[in-house]
Amino acid sequence: MTDTFDKGNAAFIAKRYASERRFKAYGAVALAVSVLFLVYLIVDIGIKAWPSFFEHRVVLEVNLDASKIPADEVLKGDFEGLVRGSLRSLFPRVTTRGDVRSLTSLLSAGAADDLRQDTAANPASIGTTVRAGALLGDDSDLYLKGMLTTTLRMPGTTNLQLAQSGEEFILTGDLSQLAVGQIVRANGGALRITGVEAGLAKAEAILPPATLNSLTPGTWDILSFSRAEADRRIDDRQVVLLEALRDKGVIEKHFAWRFFTSGDSREPELAGLRGAIFGSLLTLIMTLSLSVPLGIAAAVYLEEFAAKNKWTEIIEVNINNLAAVPSIIFGLLGLAVFINFFGLPRSAPLVGGLVLALLVLPTIIIASRAALKAVPPSIKEAALGVGASHQQAVFHHVLPLAVPGILTGTILGVARALGETAPLLMIGMVAFIVDVPKGFTEAATVLPVQIFLWSDLPEIAFQSRTAAAIIVLLVILFGLNAAAIYMRKRFERRW
Amino acid sequence: MTSWTLLIIAALTATGFFVGQAKAQGLRNAGTASLHSLPAYHGLLMASMALAAAGITTLAVAAIAGPNSLVMPAAAALLGTGAIAASYRIITRDFRARNRFEFFVMLVLIACSAVAVLTTVGIVFSVLFESLAFFSEVSPIEFLFGTHWAPTSTPPSFGLIPLLAGTLLITFIAIVVAGPLGLLSAIYMAEYSSRKMRGVLKPMLEILAGVPTVVLGFFAALTVAPLVRNAGESLGLNVASESALAAGLVMGMMIVPLISSLSDDIINAVPQALRDGSYAMGATKSETIKRVVLPAALPGIVSAFMLAISRAIGETMIVVMAAGLAANLTFNPLAAVTTITVQIATLLVGDQEFDSAKTLSAFALGFVLFCFTLVLNYIALRIVQRYREQYD
Missing domain, CATH: 2.40.30.20 (Elongation Factor Tu (Ef-tu); domain 3)
Structure with a gap:
């Protein structure tokens, strides 16, 4: 060693201390980069998502003409025509065919849906004039949110x-x-x-x-x-009409509950997460009802009963390996075994749940084993000492004490299953599903897959919808993780 | 019919429990000598007999006659009731119901832990069979060493090399990003940060680890890729809009938490005595870390990196959303490349025919992927295991 300590060599010591500070700074920078990445990710997606939580409606006076609405089938009434007529009546000077088309193109394809539902719920309003909010189309909506062009008004x-x-x-x-x-x-x-x-x-x-x-x-x-007509998705005539509507004060901005209460749609302003949320729920129920009992049973066996032999070693190596197998491989398994061999229905929460159950099984087993291991042996020994059988000692005394740990592991497993996309693509959960799935064997989609599908669509409005769906997913996941951390803190027991 | 059958099975199981318990309770009330097992165990045993009989019958009938046949609930009801009747007669004062029931429980537990093994077997077989079918159409030599991948063109060509190159390129970028970041983060958290700071930083990294990859893919495609492209263009470089660099960077950030948490555990496992010895010799903290702790932790860190590589190779959503589809054989990080997982996903999304080489090639790719990650995982886990034994 040449760098021995030399009392007189202050420069050498200074160099070593500088190197020490440098090394510490590298570590701090590395951590900061990770944390900043996370913050940037969430802020960036949050900013993209924010507009999607709001929608614009134009408030119209609609005369619910009884001749256009069959009394026995209110839902089949020509509400689109009524809404369009009412919008046209705001612009008496818009008469040419092209102008009228521009005007009605401002509205969403589902502009009359709210009025239709309200009227069906309250048939007494037929024949009267009501105030109704008509949803604007995605381009008008984006324009009003200032996402297509910045418009400057000069008197x-x-x-x-x-x-x-x-x-x-x-x-x-x-x-x-x-x-x-x-x-x-x-x-x-x-x-x-x-x-x-x-x-x-x-x-x-x-x-x-x-x-x-x-x-x-x-x-x-x-x-x-700020952007010329050719470079934006809305033309000058539509802009003039929208600005006129804005001047009349009939445009209102509301929180877009529709985003949570409606299913998927080809129209961005109508597309919602309801179907995906229910699909995720059904899939998770399937996943949990399989993986939790299986996982706990396997963990109890391996931790408490299994003899140390070749067979248990194989199982253990297996579980550790399975935990690191890429998730897409589980998708291949699901496709080849569950769908192709057993003939289970494609796109169904049943198969999705099965695949995800196998996927999170190792996670749950490993967490449950750790929780069981953390229970001190004295508990079991005391039970055995007063005459309990081995199984009684485990099931009556050890397992209940391990439940918080098992639950924490299960929640983390659920969080993983909820965010998993790739294996579900393989088993065909990519179908375009408008409705809420009615059962485990119906075609369904789940939240992350919905995100993937929307991210593929060309409309700008869907970009924002995708980000909003991501925010919903992240909020659920953070909630689950927070629950896991809380449980860990609340029930953590030092023996 | 399925729900009816399930209902019948549940009803029979409950009946079995109450009948068994009632009979044992009757024996207990009647006699002077005590029962061998508690009445509840007699009930549980009878319930499990009924459940097993009815359940196995149902599965058998479903396999033979299909799940919609009327025979299913009928057979389940018949055999379940039979099981209850048969086991009713064997309940006596000396009957060792608890031992029998515990034997049954043990069988169930073993079966449950065998599911993990079955899953692996299922994966191997499902991937292997379809791959064999594929290799009967395309020669393995052509698949493994071909340099051209175009499964949809006519005639199709299935050369793995460009996919492998793309996968390794993106993985390499990811590791170059995540390796130093993850390792330095772990060192800082294990050796420098206070308890309180650790309590904040660790959950942050856990959150990053918990972000679904579809979210990272969206971020890579919509935010990072344009950033990389603009940065490249301002330097006068020609950057593809789906560059390997963007996907690799985000994938790197994805595996930072994996590397840091594994390395953190390993660094913490290095005995304090080694550090104290180094401090006693007058070494500074960083010298101790660099010359004592890291060499001692090296095997574990290597295995952490191997697990990270395996994760990066198998990662799908980030590359599906942010990497390209065209198989270019290039090592230029600014060009668009495709990966094994991207190809599996694009080949299998949508309708598949199981007899076309195009669909089967996805399984062959899956087989390659599985082998790759299996070897990496196995070696890494063995290293960790041996290393743990060393210091325990």
């Missing part, structure tokens, strides 16, 4: 003269505020500036103005966008 502060030549409109006067691509809203219409030349600006009508009156300051305004 018009100059005097302009308006003239029409054929299809084209000409603006003259003080053009200092105008630029190409902007929309001038005046005289009950909206004009898009197509060119600004010396002394005059050309514009085309998005909504034709009612008159050609001159524009004075305060009577007109300008909309300008």
